[in-house]
Amino acid sequence: MRVVVKTLSTVGVFVGLIESSPINGTAGYAFILIFLFIGIAVVVSAVIDGLYAVCRRKIEIYDSSHVMLNIASQLSTWNNMGLWTHTAEFVPAAIALATKLSDAVQLQLSDDLLDIGIGCGDQAKVYAPLSKSYVGITSLAAQADMARSALASADCANNAKIWTLDASDPATWPEEILLSVGSPNKIIALDCLYHFSPSRARFLAFAHDILERTHDTKKCHVAFAAEDLLRGPNLSRIHSLALNVICKLSHSPAVNFVTQHDYATLLHNAGFTPDSGWTVTFEHVSDSVFPGLCEFIARRSSDKGVGKYLTFSKYTTFGKLVSWWHANDIIRAYVITLTKQ
Structure with a gap:
């Protein structure tokens, strides 16, 4: 069918151009016709193939869309690596990691929280009820819409605002949003900083400045907690090369995968120094994160999924990768807490 459409379209365009063209009777007329026909055929073929691919994709998506009608309204969309100390299931593990960060900053009902x-x-539904005011940041508009709906359905949207922003560069945030962020005294970054481009340095400097300002004006306890991924301390050249490949595959800048010592230097350069009253702690949690996640993925790897789009196959590969990097101490998971009384 596509061949017929391509042929008819090419001939139609060719005849239309010839009839309106002044080249008739000129030297090399036959060669001009040949090259013109070939050129039209190539262009028409590419256009039709593109349209066919788009239409086919739309049809395939539509054919699968009814799956959404069968998903419960309380759908979970957690997407962190989890803390598997007391569970073997993904959602409780994801909640446990989120809760570990809120415990690290000692989140209270009197706090103003900035969540990155x-x-x-899902984490907004955990944190918003525990704080006086809540501001959540995501770089994806679709996720921001889902977060607003999640907060509304959980009846905790009154004290919460969700913004679609590039958290890796707070300097790009509009003034009105900076005003709405206000003066948070607690900041949480759950499983996200290693994705920041070109690095996490700009956000760390922003976090320091805004917390210092809050501390100076409100005279209150301020804190910042992040679950982040760092590189092992003694990587071979082969493992360093492997880490660079992992970074490419995961769209995470390789510069973000530094050692604990270099991370401490980043924090110091951002202003989180003992001399200015900051206490910095690193908790190595790899053994509570990676093995449990890998075991869960291995257990779920036999799931058939729904058709060829909603499958578990990519996580099977990811689980093996995580198991490998943990066994070779290539990547480590840390909970980093910064506090100032």
């Missing part, structure tokens, strides 16, 4: 990298809003 919120995904589709």
Whole structure:
């Protein structure tokens, strides 16, 4: 069918151009016709193939869309690596990691919280009820919409605002949004900083400045907690090369995968220094994160999924990769907490 459409379209365009063209009777007329026909055929073929691909994709998506009618309204969309100390299931593990960060900053009902990298809003539903005011940041508009809906359905949207922003560069945030962010005394970054481009340095400097300003004006306890991924301390050249490949595959800048010592230097350069009253702690949690995640993925790897789009196959490969980097101490998971009384 496509061949017929391409042929008819090419001939139609060719005849139309010839009839309106002044080249008839000129030297090399036959060669001009040949090259013109070939050129039209190539262009028409590419256009039709593109349209066919788009239409086919739309049809395939539509054919699968009814799956959404069968998903419960309380759908979970957690997307962190989890803390698997007391569970073997993904959602409780994801909640446990989120809770570990809120415990690290000692989140209270009197606090103003800035939450970075919120995904589709599951962590917002955990944190917003625990704080006086909540501001969540995500770089994806679709996720921001889902987060707002999640907060509304959980009846905790009154004290919450969700913004679509590039958290890796707060200097690009509009003034009105900076005003709405206000003066948070607690900041949480759950499983997201290693994705920041070109690095996490700009956000760390922003976090320091805004927390210092809050501390100076409100005279209150301020804190910042992040679950982040760092590189192992003694990588071979082969493992360093492998880490660079992992970074490419995961769209994470390789410069973000530094050692704990170099991360401490980043924090110091951002202003989080003991001399200015900051306490910095690193908790190595790899053994509570990676093995449990890998075991869960291995257990789920036999799931058939729904058709060829909603499958578990990519996570099977990811699980093997995580198991390998953990066994070779290539990547480590840390909970980093910064506090100032």
